[in-house]
Amino acid sequence: MMNFPKRYLIVILTFISTCVCYIERVGFSIAYTAAADAAGVNQSSKGTILSTFYYGYACSQVPGGWAAQKIGGRKVLLFSFVLWSSTCFWLKLDPNNVFILVVARLLVGVSQGFIFPSIHTVLAQWVPPHERSRSVSLTTSGMYLGAAMGMLFLPSLVKYNGPNSVFNAEAALGGMWSLLWFKYATDPPRSEHPKASAAGFGESLLPMRDQKVKVDNGGSAMKAAKIPWKRIVVNLPVWAIVVNNFTFHYALYVLMNWLPTYFELGLQLSLQEMGSSKMMPYLNMFIFSNIGGVVADHLITKRILSVTRTRKFLNTVGFMVASIALMALPIFRSSNGAIFCSSIALGFLALGRAGFAVNHMDIAPRYAGIVMGISNTAGTLAGIVGVDMTGKLLEAAKTTYSDLSSPESWRAVFFIPGLLCILSSFVFLLFSTGERIFD
Numbered sequence: 001m002m003n004f005p006k007r008y009l010i011v012i013l014t015f016i017s018t019c020v021c022y023i024e025r026v027g028f029s030i031a032y033t034a035a036a037d038a039a040g041v042n043q044s045s046k047g048t049i050l051s052t053f054y055y056g057y058a059c060s061q062v063p064g065g066w067a068a069q070k071i072g073g074r075k076v077l078l079f080s081f082v083l084w085s086s087t088c089f090w091l092k093l094d095p096n097n098v099f100i101l102v103v104a105r106l107l108v109g110v111s112q113g114f115i116f117p118s119i120h121t122v123l124a125q126w127v128p129p130h131e132r133s134r135s136v137s138l139t140t141s142g143m144y145l146g147a148a149m150g151m152l153f154l155p156s157l158v159k160y161n162g163p164n165s166v167f168n169a170e171a172a173l174g175g176m177w178s179l180l181w182f183k184y185a186t187d188p189p190r191s192e193h194p195k196a197s198a199a200g201f202g203e204s205l206l207p208m209r210d211q212k213v214k215v216d217n218g219g220s221a222m223k224a225a226k227i228p229w230k231r232i233v234v235n236l237p238v239w240a241i242v243v244n245n246f247t248f249h250y251a252l253y254v255l256m257n258w259l260p261t262y263f264e265l266g267l268q269l270s271l272q273e274m275g276s277s278k279m280m281p282y283l284n285m286f287i288f289s290n291i292g293g294v295v296a297d298h299l300i301t302k303r304i305l306s307v308t309r310t311r312k313f314l315n316t317v318g319f320m321v322a323s324i325a326l327m328a329l330p331i332f333r334s335s336n337g338a339i340f341c342s343s344i345a346l347g348f349l350a351l352g353r354a355g356f357a358v359n360h361m362d363i364a365p366r367y368a369g370i371v372m373g374i375s376n377t378a379g380t381l382a383g384i385v386g387v388d389m390t391g392k393l394l395e396a397a398k399t400t401y402s403d404l405s406s407p408e409s410w411r412a413v414f415f416i417p418g419l420l421c422i423l424s425s426f427v428f429l430l431f432s433t434g435e436r437i438f439d
Contacts, residue, residue: 006186007126011135013181014119015142017081020177021112022146023154024088024170025053028105029257030154031093031163039095047391050257051384052102056109058380064114065121065373069227073121073369074185076114078178083111085174088167116376121369124361125188130301133310136358137293144285144350147256151279227370228438237363240431242375244315244356247424248349249379250386251326251417255281255342257387258413261394262338265404269335280339284347292318292354307362307434311355315428318352323421329414330407349421356428364438386417 029050036046068076087107094100119139127135157165232238259281263269292314299310325345332338360371390413397409404410 007131007135007188009184010122010126011138013177013185014122014139017077017115017119017177017181018139018142019146019149020170020173021115022143023150023173024084024108024112026147026150026256027154027166027170028053028108030150031158031166032095032101034158035093035163036095041095045098047388049098049101049105051387052105053109053112054253054380054383054387056106057113058109058377058384060110060113061117061377061380062370062373065117065370066227067114068118068121068369069367072187073118073125074181074187077118077122078181078185080111080114080118081174081178081181084108085171085178087111088174089171091167093163093167113376113380117369117373120360120372122185124365124368129361129365130297132361133296133300133354133358134290134293136361137289137296137354140353140357141286141289141293141350144282144289144346148279148282148286151282152276227367231438232364232367232371232374235363235437236431237359237433237437238371238374240428241356241359241371242378243427244319244352244424245375246378246382247319247417247420248352248356248382250382250420251322251345251349253383254386254390254413254417255346258390258394259342261404262410262413263335266330266407266410267333267335267338268405274335274339277335277339281342281346284343285350288347289350289353292351293358296354296358308432309434311359311362311432311434312429313355315352315355315432316425318348318350318355319421319425319428321348322346322352323418323425326414326418326421330410333407352425356432359432359434362434363436365436367438389416 032049033046036049064076064080084107087104091100091104120136123132123135123139154166154169157169260278263274263278296310296314299305299313300307305313322345325341325348329338329341329345332341360368360375364371393412394404394409397412398404401409
């Protein structure tokens with residue numbers, strides 16, 4: 001353990017944190033769906049409760065980036081974990097008590113909204129530029145491993161121990177992670193290495209309150225570093241990240257929330273009988289996310305492509321292949337075909353993350369948490385819009401085609417994210433850069 005670099009430990013802990021968060025998200029929908037169906041709650045009310053999380057999550061992205069900047073990502077991350085874990089621990093699931101459920105989901109959403117901006121702030125402090133792609137890819141791939149594990153194990157927990165047992169398990173996982181983070185995480189030492197410092201590695205990302213500015217007469221004045229909000233908001237490369245984040249999450253959340261319905265109603269398959277194959281799309285995301293990170297770092301380190309071209313190349317390949325797979329999805333009428341198509345779509349979307357999702361740190365290492373907060377807000381709005389609109393599209397299709405078993409009734413559902421993938425990859429090709437813009 002002595003010669004194991006501290007930054008690797010930090011990356012592994014952030015990886016476990018995203019994994020646990022997604023076990024929580026998938027776990028709630030599995031446990032709540034089971035309890036709500038047993039209590040005879042209608043689909044529209046179920047949709048309301050399931051989407052409440054995203055409202056809380058959207059509200060806290062930018063404040064999360066700001067808090068990570070001011071207080072430090074390490075402390076904010078610990079606070080948010082303790083908050084959502086304790087909410088899960090105290091929650092007793094009663095589908096008829098809507099008020100308590102809404103408040104609990106909002107709280108969990110708000111506290112989890114702080115997590116990703118904090119992680120980006122921590123990673124930008126600890127990880128040198130040539131390792132950033134794979135570090136961010138590994139950390140974010142924890143989400144997909146968490147979703148896959150949740151899909152595989154939690155339905156059995158609900159079946160044998162009841163829906164409430166899921167919340168206790170999640171609270172325990174959150175608590176254990178918090179103890180590990182409290183014990184092992186520290187702020188990075190200021191780097192003495194001039195090259196590393198120039199690249200923004202090892203610098204504290206907090207605006208220094210007491211930066212000394214040389215004055216003409218040789219004295220020094222105190223100046224607080226300000227966050228350049230206006231420059232960030234009107235910057236085109238920032239918008240290229242925002243647009244791609246929106247599209248990525250639109251596709252991910254629509255598939256995450258509606259694939260089970262597609263299997264059950266569109267293809268008339270039972271989720272229980274599909275066994276472990278239903279976790280394949282998420283497992284594929286986990287694998288491809290890491291492939292993307294390793295490939296990106298290899299292209300950059302070996303000087304095969306510039307940082308800008310590497311980001312554009314992976315983003316374009318990922319999103320273009322995903323768009324084809326999404327549009328082809330309703331054509332496949334067997335469980336294997338649908339699993340194959342959704343696995344390709346989600347896998348290549350995850351590969352595209354090595355383009356847009358690491359780009360925050362290229363252009364603004366000092367403000368990575370804030371840019372991440374802005375673009376993740378767009379991603380969360382995509383969840384609210386996409387998940388809600390898909391329900392309305394299916395309701396309309398039901399009227400037109402009498403049921404949801406024909407491929408036509410699902411065409412628009414998968415065509416929209418497919419089209420968004422093509423549009424946003426062009427936006428990224430035109431406007432993104434790998435150069436550092438904000439000092």
